[in-house]
Amino acid sequence: MxxxxxxxxxxxxxxxxxxxxxxxxxxxxxxxxxxxxxxxxxxxxxxxxxxxxxxxxxxxxxxxxxxxxxxxxxxxxxxxxxxxxxxxxxxxxxxxxxxxxxxxxxxxxxxxxxxxxxxxxxxxxxxxxxxxxxxxxxxxxxxxxxxxxxxxxxxxxxxxxRLLPKNFEQVKQSRIGFHGQSIDLDGQAKAQLQEMLEFMKADPTVNHIELDGHSDNSGNRLTNRDLSRRRALAVMEFFKANGIQESQITLRFHGERYPLAPNTTAANRAKNRRVNVHLARMAPTEKPAPRATATVSAASTS
CATH class of the missing domain: 2.60.40.2540 (Immunoglobulin-like)
Known part of the structure; x- marks a missing residue:
């Protein structure tokens, strides 16, 4: 001393x-x-x-x-x-x-x-x-x-x-990709969604999920719209199977309307086949902001 x-x-x-x-x-x-x-x-x-x-x-x-x-x-x-x-x-x-x-x-x-x-x-x-x-x-x-x-x-x-793998800013948005005309979640997609799920379970204030389904332009417009819907539904079913209530999920599908990149190459088309997932904190009376596109509630898509 x-x-x-x-x-x-x-x-x-x-x-x-x-x-x-x-x-x-x-x-x-x-x-x-x-x-x-x-x-x-x-x-x-x-x-x-x-x-x-x-x-x-x-x-x-x-x-x-x-x-x-x-x-x-x-x-x-x-x-x-x-x-x-x-x-x-x-x-x-x-x-x-x-x-x-x-x-x-x-x-x-x-x-x-x-x-x-x-x-x-x-x-x-x-x-x-x-x-x-x-x-x-x-x-x-x-x-x-x-x-x-x-x-x-x-x-x-x-x-x-004991820290979570990611913080809210890192986990609140994710882009889930799909192969070809598939609507199935692959291993990488499930791992991405699992990270989001773990965060929601750790932080109950994160209580809402917004899903936006998209497609490339490989098919006709109606087929592409249906693909984007079924892909968003696949993501919704993952969350429901892991304890998230359907009332906590807002689902939208857009077909080929909003590409991330021009559908001119295979790599670009792969980017456009996606479901965008967004986590949010919402008060019980709060509703998601509307968008100028086709929108359906989770209940109406089942």
Whole structure:
């Protein structure tokens, strides 16, 4: 413990003149882990300032953000560092680049690359440091310490292992393709729909599905329209078989009217044979926005 205090004294001695440093006293440092299937957070409170926090959303890598109670640090650019520990002589700080300081509760969010390097630094005894210089020459620093990090990081990794494969922005829309004149779901299509289904089961607020069936122009217009309907029905039946109520599904079919690409090549026609699936959060009294095309309710297509 005495070595830690001596090391911290050397940190203060090495700071530029007029520097203002925010960090928690050594004996009070704690890392906390919170999260669920959608997001994991690993944070260290910073006395009289706020908190530094690693955040990892489902389907993404972690980012680092700095939260402040008040507008203590002015706006503009600041430097993010993985600062060397003073008890490891000969090691320099790692400059992770500039970040822009905002005016809200969250001062900045790092890139995923910067966050990964901060985590690696903490495992190596380094401190995440934000250094900001004002126009009058004053320097402000916000510092997290690596004390107790390894144990907390292990708990955080346990949280990460329970995250869903994707977050809502990544899973809310999908395009299900079909071969030739087929209306059958292949393995890839079922895997795509399964991801959407798992998210709906994890988040009950995602409670509505919109299905839009499409075809290429290989057949006549009536045949193509019927194909697009039967493909949308195939997707609807997948969801119904896995516990989704028919009342939660809106089904539309458009035939060849809305191609993604000109039907001039086999590859383009494959793109156009599809069902677009869209997940939504809807209040009980809310209805899907109407579209200027043939629309039927799920009940009327059975």
């Amino acid at each position: 005495r070595q830690w205090y001596l090391a911290l004294l050397s940190v203060f001695a090495s700071l530029p003149a007029m520097a203002l440093t925010f960090q928690t006293r050594l004996e009070s440092i704690e890392w906390t882990v919170e999260g669920d299937k959608f997001e994991c957070r690993l944070s260290q409170p910073i006395t009289d300032f706020g908190a530094g926090e690693f955040v990892r959303r489902a389907g993404e890598q972690a980012t680092f953000r700095l939260k402040a109670y008040n507008a203590i640090i002015g706006g503009g650019s600041a430097t993010l560092l993985a600062a060397a520990a003073p008890w490891q002589p000969g090691r320099g700080d790692i400059n992770l680049g500039a970040v822009q300081i905002g005016s809200g509760n969250v001062l900045f969010r790092s890139s995923q690359v910067q966050a990964a390097r901060l985590i690696n630094g903490l495992m190596d005894g380094r401190s995440p440091v934000l250094r900001h210089s004002s126009g009058d020459g004053r320097v402000s620093e916000v510092r997290l310490l690596p004390v107790k990090f390894s144990k907390a990081f292990s708990e955080y990794q346990g949280c990460v292992a």
